Amino acid sequence: MKKYHAAMNRIYLLVIVVAIFTGCQKNSNTSPSSANSQVDGRVDSVLALMTLEEKIGQLTLFTSDYDVTGPTIRENYKDDIKAGKVGAIFNAFGADYTRKLQEIAVKETRLHIPLLFGYDVIHGHRTIFPIPLGESCSWDLNVMQQSARIAAEEASAEGLHWTFAPMCDIARDPRWGRMAEGAGEDTYLGSRIAEARVKGFQGEGIGALNSVLACVKHFAAYGAVQAGRDYHTTDMSDRVLREVYLPPYKAAIDAGAATVMTSFNELDGIPATGNKYLMTDILRKEWNFTGFVVTDYTSIMELLPHGIAEDTASAAALALEAGVDMDMQAGFYNDALEKLVKEGKLKEGLIDEAVRRILRKKFELGLFDDPYRYSNVEREKSTVMKKEFLDAARDGARKSIVLLKNEKQVLPLSKSIKRIAVIGPLADARREMIGSWSAAGDWTKAVTLLEGIKAAVTPSTQVLYARGCNINDDTTTYFSQAIQTAKQADVVVLAVGEAALMTGEAASRTALDLPGVQQKLVEEIQKTGKPVVVVLSNGRPLTINWINDNIPAIVETWFLGTQAGHAIADVLFGDYNPSGKLTVTFPRSVGQVPIYYSMKNTGRPMDANNKYTSKYLDESNEPLYPFGYGLSYTTFTYGDISLSSPQITQQDELKVSCKVTNTGKRAGEEVVQLYIHDLVGSVTRPVKELKNFQKIMLQPGESKEITFTLTQHDLSFYRKDMSFGVEPGKFEVYIGGDSRDLKKGIFILQ
Numbered sequence: 001m002k003k004y005h006a007a008m009n010r011i012y013l014l015v016i017v018v019a020i021f022t023g024c025q026k027n028s029n030t031s032p033s034s035a036n037s038q039v040d041g042r043v044d045s046v047l048a049l050m051t052l053e054e055k056i057g058q059l060t061l062f063t064s065d066y067d068v069t070g071p072t073i074r075e076n077y078k079d080d081i082k083a084g085k086v087g088a089i090f091n092a093f094g095a096d097y098t099r100k101l102q103e104i105a106v107k108e109t110r111l112h113i114p115l116l117f118g119y120d121v122i123h124g125h126r127t128i129f130p131i132p133l134g135e136s137c138s139w140d141l142n143v144m145q146q147s148a149r150i151a152a153e154e155a156s157a158e159g160l161h162w163t164f165a166p167m168c169d170i171a172r173d174p175r176w177g178r179m180a181e182g183a184g185e186d187t188y189l190g191s192r193i194a195e196a197r198v199k200g201f202q203g204e205g206i207g208a209l210n211s212v213l214a215c216v217k218h219f220a221a222y223g224a225v226q227a228g229r230d231y232h233t234t235d236m237s238d239r240v241l242r243e244v245y246l247p248p249y250k251a252a253i254d255a256g257a258a259t260v261m262t263s264f265n266e267l268d269g270i271p272a273t274g275n276k277y278l279m280t281d282i283l284r285k286e287w288n289f290t291g292f293v294v295t296d297y298t299s300i301m302e303l304l305p306h307g308i309a310e311d312t313a314s315a316a317a318l319a320l321e322a323g324v325d326m327d328m329q330a331g332f333y334n335d336a337l338e339k340l341v342k343e344g345k346l347k348e349g350l351i352d353e354a355v356r357r358i359l360r361k362k363f364e365l366g367l368f369d370d371p372y373r374y375s376n377v378e379r380e381k382s383t384v385m386k387k388e389f390l391d392a393a394r395d396g397a398r399k400s401i402v403l404l405k406n407e408k409q410v411l412p413l414s415k416s417i418k419r420i421a422v423i424g425p426l427a428d429a430r431r432e433m434i435g436s437w438s439a440a441g442d443w444t445k446a447v448t449l450l451e452g453i454k455a456a457v458t459p460s461t462q463v464l465y466a467r468g469c470n471i472n473d474d475t476t477t478y479f480s481q482a483i484q485t486a487k488q489a490d491v492v493v494l495a496v497g498e499a500a501l502m503t504g505e506a507a508s509r510t511a512l513d514l515p516g517v518q519q520k521l522v523e524e525i526q527k528t529g530k531p532v533v534v535v536l537s538n539g540r541p542l543t544i545n546w547i548n549d550n551i552p553a554i555v556e557t558w559f560l561g562t563q564a565g566h567a568i569a570d571v572l573f574g575d576y577n578p579s580g581k582l583t584v585t586f587p588r589s590v591g592q593v594p595i596y597y598s599m600k601n602t603g604r605p606m607d608a609n610n611k612y613t614s615k616y617l618d619e620s621n622e623p624l625y626p627f628g629y630g631l632s633y634t635t636f637t638y639g640d641i642s643l644s645s646p647q648i649t650q651q652d653e654l655k656v657s658c659k660v661t662n663t664g665k666r667a668g669e670e671v672v673q674l675y676i677h678d679l680v681g682s683v684t685r686p687v688k689e690l691k692n693f694q695k696i697m698l699q700p701g702e703s704k705e706i707t708f709t710l711t712q713h714d715l716s717f718y719r720k721d722m723s724f725g726v727e728p729g730k731f732e733v734y735i736g737g738d739s740r741d742l743k744k745g746i747f748i749l750q
């Protein structure tokens with residue numbers, strides 16, 4: 001019998017080789033469309049050889065494990081791979097280790113179909129960049145595309161084919177820890193950032209040796225979980241879904257994203273993983289998405305506790321029929337699909353379509369031509385954490401920093417200051433610097449704030465250090481030493497914030513205050529009377545009202561990655577003039593949440609002199625810091641807005657201009673923002689909507705005329721009948737350096 005199998009294997013191998021050979025021969029000089037049809041031909045040639053069990057195996061994704069030396073594979077998974085019951089592995093990385101796993105699939109399975117290797121390369125792979133929320137505050141699309149590009153360079157050099165990024169979830173509730181992973185609260189900005197990140201990951205295209213498949217997640221509207229509690233219910237009108245939450249996912253797909261990941265949440269009563277409206281009607285029929293859809297971690301199994309499926313078989317059937325191609329870690333496709341097909345309860349054609357989508361990506365990646373092409377130890381050694389990547393990480397980190405306050409020009413500090421005290425639980429917190437979802441990033445290589453400051457100052461400067469307290473407990477025993485240290489210094493840099501894993505997945509908070517006793521530490525240090533600069537390391541907006549009222553200088557640094565300490569020091573000592581702007585609103589109180597700039601006006605807009613208007617008894621409606629806000633070491637002024645016409649038809653575009661001047665003493669970058677307000681519509685419209693921005697550099701005294709073009713698409717929305725388009729009427733148009741202090745113009749759309 002063994003001889004029979006060996007002979008059959010050789011025949012199958014020959015058939016595969018022929019299929020591959022004929023495909024790549026024709027592939028070499030064909031146009032994209034015929035290249036696609038060539039790939040389809042090769043896919044079908046493999047599909048025709050597959051048993052039902054082998055087909056279902058391609059729809060199964062299992063995790064690798066870890067031990068102290070790095071990723072490991074469970075023995076039973078090796079058996080599953082050999083049995084052709086696994087098509088992809090995630091959390092496995094490293095040229096050598098992925099090669100070993102690939103050899104099992106290619107040499108020990110009947111059809112030698114290569115594995116796909118995926119991983120959460122969210123903000124860097126080995127060289128870690130700022131957390132995505134932090135990086136979004138750079139408003140620099142080139143920076144964000146480059147960091148994704150470098151992540152793909154490193155990941156693909158370590159055997160990875162696929163990253164589970166970009167996360168495109170609009171988030172307006174800072175209680176939700178996963179706000180840290182996205183691009184903030186705004187639909188327009190989130191869409192542009194999603195595009196940039198997909199282009200970075202996929203580079204010159206799938207199949208390029210330094211590119212990886214992007215994965216648009218978490219589809220859809222996961223950022224709208226009720227009460228900011230992770231995995232909670234989301235529920236909204238189709239209008240809000242399409243106007244606020246869907247555009248960034250669509251932008252990512254329009255940018256060519258190869259895959260999509262379903263979200264954990266339900267939407268309108270149906271969990272995304274079983275939601276045909278999302279996965280087929282919108283994603284495939286409206287958006288023409290042709291890649292494959294993978295679930296989030298065990299989310300097919302979670303259809304049971306959601307209460308939408310009563311057993312494995314019904315959950316698997318619901319997901320597959322909704323349009324989900326690959327089952328991450330639940331094993332429900334493996335367990336149930338074969339029987340469902342054999343009982344005639346599921347069409348094998350559905351499985352074939354899912355297998356095609358997955359095999360197509362494996363062909364496009366070149367894995368059938370050379371399954372080991374990404375698992376090259378020499379390339380890995382020469383690629384990972386090279387100096388140019390570290391330099392890019394430092395540059396991107398500096399640009400992500402937001403200067404929130406700088407009274408009496410406390411900043412920038414002098415490098416030759418006599419004594420500087422660096423105090424606080426985030427001052428020398430190496431692990432925290434690379435934030436959550438830091439993939440294979442080696443935190444031991446991260447530069448702390450203390451190290452960054454020591455490296456920046458002159459040899460004559462004495463740098464003092466005190467921890468002061470822990471991040472999140474009530475220990476105050478270190479206070480006295482911190483106070484003594486502060487008293488010895490000429491200036492205090494006070495590093496407070498959150499632990500890295502207080503944000504990210506399963507990290508919701510009901511309070512937005514500094515954790516533990518950090519606020520008490522700040523107050524004690526402030527009592528010393530020394531000039532204090534607060535440096536924040538956090539993954540969400542914090543209600544730092546007291547600090548804002550009592551501390552002269554505040555720098556928001558998020559979690560800046562491998563080069564954090566150097567980047568913060570570059571800003572503190574003025575080697576880089578901070579240019580970041582907030583992409584999420586900072587509330588004054590968690591009681592204001594959700595709070596975001598593009599709110600509706602309501603029928604009773606706030607009037608301080610009228611009790612019966614929309615406001616609180618115990619808090620202002622205003623945020624602590626608004627969307628788009630950030631200071632510089634220089635100042636900028638905005639001239640009046642000029643319009644190409646006071647009115648336009650529905651065929652016209654409108655030019656909107658404003659002169660921006662650097663009125664300070666040093667060069668600086670400004671993010672010039674353009675907003676509109678459609679005053680009257682068949683449905684109510686937000687009081688402001690970001691429609692464009694430009695990040696510009698101005699020398700001291702220099703002015704630039706900044707011009708934007710408003711298109712009909714910019715003025716369009718989902719009207720009362722849910723058609724997308726414009727309506728005639730009066731518009732306000734705004735230009736400024738944040739969403740609050742703006743110059744206004746008015747025009748009529750006829």
Ligand code: GLC
Nearest residue numbers: 090120164217218296297505
């Ligand atoms: C997690 C996350 C998702 C991640 C996946 C694989 O639960 O929700 O963002 O990509 O599992 O790690």
